[in-house]
Amino acid sequence: MKKTTIEYRVPYADTDQMGVVYYGNYLTFFERARNELMRACGYTYRECEADGVMLPVVHAEVDYKRPAKYDDLLEITAWAEPPKGVRLEIACEVRRKGDPEILVKGFTRHCFVSTETFRPVPPPERFLSVFG
Amino acid sequence: MKKTTIEYRVPYADTDQMGVVYYGNYLTFFERARNELMRACGYTYRECEADGVMLPVVHAEVDYKRPAKYDDLLEITAWAEPPKGVRLEIACEVRRKGDPEILVKGFTRHCFVSTETFRPVPPPERFLSVFG
Amino acid sequence: MKKTTIEYRVPYADTDQMGVVYYGNYLTFFERARNELMRACGYTYRECEADGVMLPVVHAEVDYKRPAKYDDLLEITAWAEPPKGVRLEIACEVRRKGDPEILVKGFTRHCFVSTETFRPVPPPERFLSVFG
Amino acid sequence: MKKTTIEYRVPYADTDQMGVVYYGNYLTFFERARNELMRACGYTYRECEADGVMLPVVHAEVDYKRPAKYDDLLEITAWAEPPKGVRLEIACEVRRKGDPEILVKGFTRHCFVSTETFRPVPPPERFLSVFG
Numbered sequence: 001m002k003k004t005t006i007e008y009r010v011p012y013a014d015t016d017q018m019g020v021v022y023y024g025n026y027l028t029f030f031e032r033a034r035n036e037l038m039r040a041c042g043y044t045y046r047e048c049e050a051d052g053v054m055l056p057v058v059h060a061e062v063d064y065k066r067p068a069k070y071d072d073l074l075e076i077t078a079w080a081e082p083p084k085g086v087r088l089e090i091a092c093e094v095r096r097k098g099d100p101e102i103l104v105k106g107f108t109r110h111c112f113v114s115t116e117t118f119r120p121v122p123p124p125e126r127f128l129s130v131f132g
Numbered sequence: 133m134k135k136t137t138i139e140y141r142v143p144y145a146d147t148d149q150m151g152v153v154y155y156g157n158y159l160t161f162f163e164r165a166r167n168e169l170m171r172a173c174g175y176t177y178r179e180c181e182a183d184g185v186m187l188p189v190v191h192a193e194v195d196y197k198r199p200a201k202y203d204d205l206l207e208i209t210a211w212a213e214p215p216k217g218v219r220l221e222i223a224c225e226v227r228r229k230g231d232p233e234i235l236v237k238g239f240t241r242h243c244f245v246s247t248e249t250f251r252p253v254p255p256p257e258r259f260l261s262v263f264g
Numbered sequence: 265m266k267k268t269t270i271e272y273r274v275p276y277a278d279t280d281q282m283g284v285v286y287y288g289n290y291l292t293f294f295e296r297a298r299n300e301l302m303r304a305c306g307y308t309y310r311e312c313e314a315d316g317v318m319l320p321v322v323h324a325e326v327d328y329k330r331p332a333k334y335d336d337l338l339e340i341t342a343w344a345e346p347p348k349g350v351r352l353e354i355a356c357e358v359r360r361k362g363d364p365e366i367l368v369k370g371f372t373r374h375c376f377v378s379t380e381t382f383r384p385v386p387p388p389e390r391f392l393s394v395f396g
Numbered sequence: 397m398k399k400t401t402i403e404y405r406v407p408y409a410d411t412d413q414m415g416v417v418y419y420g421n422y423l424t425f426f427e428r429a430r431n432e433l434m435r436a437c438g439y440t441y442r443e444c445e446a447d448g449v450m451l452p453v454v455h456a457e458v459d460y461k462r463p464a465k466y467d468d469l470l471e472i473t474a475w476a477e478p479p480k481g482v483r484l485e486i487a488c489e490v491r492r493k494g495d496p497e498i499l500v501k502g503f504t505r506h507c508f509v510s511t512e513t514f515r516p517v518p519p520p521e522r523f524l525s526v527f528g
Contacts, residue, residue: 011431013288013424015281017334022277023189023240024159028409031156035407035467046467056199057155062192070281071431071442108155143299145292145420147413149466154409160277167275167335178335202413203299203310287453287504288427291420320463321419326456372419 002131003079004037007097010072020067026104027060030092033078034108037090041130051124055088055110062106073097080131086112086120088131134263135211136169139229142204152199158236159192162224165210166240169222173262183256187220187242194238205229212263218244218252220263266395267343268301271361274336284331290368291324294356297342298372301354305394315388319352319374326370337361344395350376350384352395398527399475400433403493406468416463422500423456426488429474430504433486437526447520451484451506458502469493476527482508482516484527 016022075097080090094104114121148154170177212222226236246253280286302309339361344354358368378385412418473489490500510517
């Protein structure tokens with residue numbers, strides 16, 4: 001099971017007046033890591049869409065343990081379980097670079113759907129050969 | 133148990149290239165409804181902070197059933213369970229105005245913490261008199 | 265020349281750790297007011313796109329005079345000059361409700377383009393009859 | 397005059413239903429480049445704030461020439477003119493990596509203000525020694 005870690009520097013834009021990263025922005029962090037996970041596996045999400053299949057999120061959960069702050073250099077790690085039918089789960093963890101403590105973790109559940117009909121479809125062959 | 137519903141018009145800014153509201157933005161929708169829930173209860177979150185207590189999110193879950201789209205007039209409903217110790221849960225549902233179908237639902241779990249020490253504290257008396 | 269003013273309550277999501285609204289978010293405020301300006305004129309941007317014409321922003325300017333803050337109830341006012349050729353300018357001002365002082369003002373310049381070719385096109389007839 | 401270029405991969409979160417990066421998000425791109433410009437000069441914005449001086453934006457202008465798209469690897473370049481009194485201007489250009497064409501360019505004008513009084517102050521000595 002492939003794991004990918006990206007680095008991400010927190011801009012002011014991501015913070016709120018509590019002086020920490022706004023809770024909703026971690027879902028974008030998760031997306032950034034998912035994108036690079038797929039690229040690292042040799043099948044980008046852009047290619048997946050070009051093959052007629054999208055992966056909208058149907059469920060998300062996030063645990064906020066410690067806050068990330070402005071200018072932190074974060075490491076965001078993502079990995080996928082093999083898809084079950086038309087469903088796929090991708091887990092994510094956020095840390096400060098060089099610090100093993102998990103700040104935030106969570107996962108997203110996705111459904112393979114056709115870009116034309118928006119209806120569930122099996123994963124593309126190429127996806128299975130990479131993630132299956 | 134008080135319920136509050138706000139109306140919200142979806143701007144282009146909230147959409148993504150799938151033509152629907154980006155999944156992370158619903159956490160901001162939830163926040164908008166929480167803010168108005170507290171205002172409707174007569175104790176705004178701004179007043180709560182002025183009383184020295186913040187309510188950071190420690191856990192969030194979201195179910196995405198149907199997508200909201202650009203220019204949709206949404207109704208976002210929020211309600212709170214009575215706080216248990218230093219924890220509080222607020223549930224949210226998102227619909228199109230005039231349509232009973234739930235598009236997205238979820239909840240956030242919050243912890244009462246001191247604005248000075250960031251450590252857990254009991255809910256303010258005024259909060260309990262309103263939500264307890 | 266039609267003017268439209270919308271009310272907008274600032275969520276935590278819009279703030280940054282300076283305790284004020286992040287400067288980039290005013291461009292979304294401007295968009296919210298533009299959307300309602302078109303609706304008030306009887307021709308929504310969604311209808312304009314359905315007629316095959318988009319209005320991407322080609323230039324934007326913003327003057328930041330005073331900061332808006334969390335939970336402020338803002339009034340965002342937008343008005344349009346009659347389009348010149350394929351160009352359109354929409355001005356915006358942001359105030360606190362009940363306070364005449366301008367917090368932020370600016371404008372966006374748009375180009376009428378085809379939704380199919382992305383090339384400049386004349387404004388739709390219906391647009392001219394409303395804004396011309 | 398120091399120039400800094402950062403790389404940035406566009407997530408879905410930055411796009412809108414037109415299939416391109418939402419116009420307001422470029423102001424966050426500009427901020428990301430400004431942050432790294434200061435770091436490259438040996439004086440981070442976080443250090444500047446720790447020295448009691450903030451740099452809020454008082455004016456911003458953006459020219460949108462060509463759209464950036466999902467999964468584009470962008471290069472965002474920033475450089476500063478020497479500060480004039482309490483004012484500072486930082487210019488930015490956005491390109492696709494490996495392509496000289498400018499997609500978006502603009503600048504932000506900043507004012508040096510005290511983190512305590514929010515009133516204009518001269519640039520920190522350390523800032524001048526680096527940028528002056």
